[in-house]
Amino acid sequence: MVKYFNSKNVKDCCGCRTCEQICVEKSITMISDKEGFLYPNIDETKCIGCNLCAKHCPMEYTFDKKEPIVSYACQIKDKETLKKSSSGGMFRLFADYYVRQGGLVVGCQWNEVFKAVITFAEIETELYKMQGSKYVSSDTGDTYSKVKNVLDRGREVLYTGTPCQIAGLKAFLQRDYEQLLTMDFLCHGVPSSKMFDASLDYLQKKHHVRIIDYRFRDKTQFGWGLCTAYDTDCKGTIYEKGEMNHYLYGFTRGYMNRYSCYQCPFTGIKRIADVTVADYWGGSKYHANISWQYGCSILLLNTEKAMSIFKDIEENVHCENSTIDNMAEQNGSLKEEHRADTIPKIRKTIYKQLYEEGFSKLADESLTTSKYKWKRMLYSMPRWLYRVGQKINSYRIKLKRYSIGL
Numbered sequence: 001m002v003k004y005f006n007s008k009n010v011k012d013c014c015g016c017r018t019c020e021q022i023c024v025e026k027s028i029t030m031i032s033d034k035e036g037f038l039y040p041n042i043d044e045t046k047c048i049g050c051n052l053c054a055k056h057c058p059m060e061y062t063f064d065k066k067e068p069i070v071s072y073a074c075q076i077k078d079k080e081t082l083k084k085s086s087s088g089g090m091f092r093l094f095a096d097y098y099v100r101q102g103g104l105v106v107g108c109q110w111n112e113v114f115k116a117v118i119t120f121a122e123i124e125t126e127l128y129k130m131q132g133s134k135y136v137s138s139d140t141g142d143t144y145s146k147v148k149n150v151l152d153r154g155r156e157v158l159y160t161g162t163p164c165q166i167a168g169l170k171a172f173l174q175r176d177y178e179q180l181l182t183m184d185f186l187c188h189g190v191p192s193s194k195m196f197d198a199s200l201d202y203l204q205k206k207h208h209v210r211i212i213d214y215r216f217r218d219k220t221q222f223g224w225g226l227c228t229a230y231d232t233d234c235k236g237t238i239y240e241k242g243e244m245n246h247y248l249y250g251f252t253r254g255y256m257n258r259y260s261c262y263q264c265p266f267t268g269i270k271r272i273a274d275v276t277v278a279d280y281w282g283g284s285k286y287h288a289n290i291s292w293q294y295g296c297s298i299l300l301l302n303t304e305k306a307m308s309i310f311k312d313i314e315e316n317v318h319c320e321n322s323t324i325d326n327m328a329e330q331n332g333s334l335k336e337e338h339r340a341d342t343i344p345k346i347r348k349t350i351y352k353q354l355y356e357e358g359f360s361k362l363a364d365e366s367l368t369t370s371k372y373k374w375k376r377m378l379y380s381m382p383r384w385l386y387r388v389g390q391k392i393n394s395y396r397i398k399l400k401r402y403s404i405g406l
């Protein structure tokens with residue numbers, strides 16, 4: 001019988017695996033539900049009722065949260081690294097430092113079947129796979145247990161992940177380690193790998209290709225923003241800007257998130273991680289000295305440990321002080337202490353529709369903009385024409401602002 005131990009409500013579980021990893025009797029395994037999200041399953045013949053799993057569940061654990069000591073608009077100086085990062089390259093800034101010191105970096109990469117898995121890197125060439133956001137639920141596997149072993153042996157570790165994964169790690173470790181640095185990001189939720197698989201399958205059939213690499217945030221065609229790109233076996237790279245990618249359309253609107261994401265307890269200005277990063281959407285109006293073409297990050301240094309490491313690497317970044325108010329303008333979750341998003345109506349049926357009717361029908365009916373055809377024409381224009389259009393549009397907006405005295 002499947003039993004969700006800690007669940008007055010299944011929606012309270014964030015799927016981090018702390019309970020599974022902390023169980024002394026190994027009586028918990030994580031299994032995928034119908035939607036494709038992981039939940040704990042207790043083998044009652046092994047369970048001794050110690051309640052360790054419930055005590056260390058991050059959704060109920062009490063954390064010592066910290067307000068940022070400093071907040072920056074920040075961008076890595078190395079252009080190539082910046083272009084391959086989702087925003088300002090903050091992950092590589094810290095990760096490079098750790099591998100150079102002989103430390104271990106923990107982060108998310110695709111495995112061979114495009115599942116997002118949390119894994120390890122010890123050399124610079126392994127960090128490349130961790131770069132870039134994978135907008136799907138990732139699996140921490142047994143990384144908490146392995147990291148504890150590494151820390152107990154005194155090695156430096158940088159652990160990066162979603163806020164709930166960092167909370168899970170801290171609740172699992174039960175103590176602070178001087179040689180551990182944690183980095184989270186402002187996260188607006190994760191869909192299941194089942195939904196992502198279905199979208200890949202849909203794209204492969206649509207284009208008659210096999211996808212060999214997939215990037216949610218590619219900057220080569222349109223610069224910083226939302227542009228999906230996938231490398232194929234026979235048609236080169238295919239680019240889909242923002243809403244033209246049906247999966248991304250649903251993701252940005254929060255149509256298919258894990259239920260726990262809609263009431264995430266890890267939002268807000270007080271953070272569990274040492275470092276918090278995010279896209280600095282809308283920041284260009286406050287920081288004219290930074291070039292925004294390839295993006296810029298919000299960087300929050302929340303602990304003295306983070307401050308001290310940043311001192312050693314700050315020469316590698318363009319960096320300006322920025323206020324939380326400015327940062328929160330387009331990243332509302334930064335100010336909300338505990339997010340209680342209204343669950344979109346479509347969330348209740350979207351997974352049912354997926355396994356009853358398939359992704360193709362979802363894409364046509366629910367995950368598409370009403371201006372799909374018009375936008376497809378716009379984005380398939382020659383690049384130079386598209387850029388001229390953008391320039392004219394920005395002058396038009398400036399002129400309008402000027403005429404109404406702003």
Ligand SMILES: Cc1cc2nc3c(=O)[nH]c(=O)nc-3n(C[C@H](O)[C@H](O)[C@H](O)COP(=O)(O)OP(=O)(O)OC[C@H]3O[C@@H](n4cnc5c(N)ncnc54)[C@H](O)[C@@H]3O)c2cc1C
Pocket residue numbers: 084085086087088089090091092106107108109116130131132133134135136137138160161162185186187188189190277278279280281297331
């Ligand atoms: C699911 C998700 C939701 C997000 N929501 C927002 C948001 O609402 N607002 C916002 O400003 N930013 C959000 N971000 C963060 C943003 O997309 C960038 O990842 C962040 O700004 C870091 O960019 P970078 O250039 O420093 O690093 P990059 O080089 O892009 O580094 C990526 C980092 O993210 C980690 N990562 C990538 N995918 C996953 C995953 N699925 N699970 C765990 N860790 C992962 C990698 O391990 C690495 O540490 C989100 C990221 C993810 C993965």
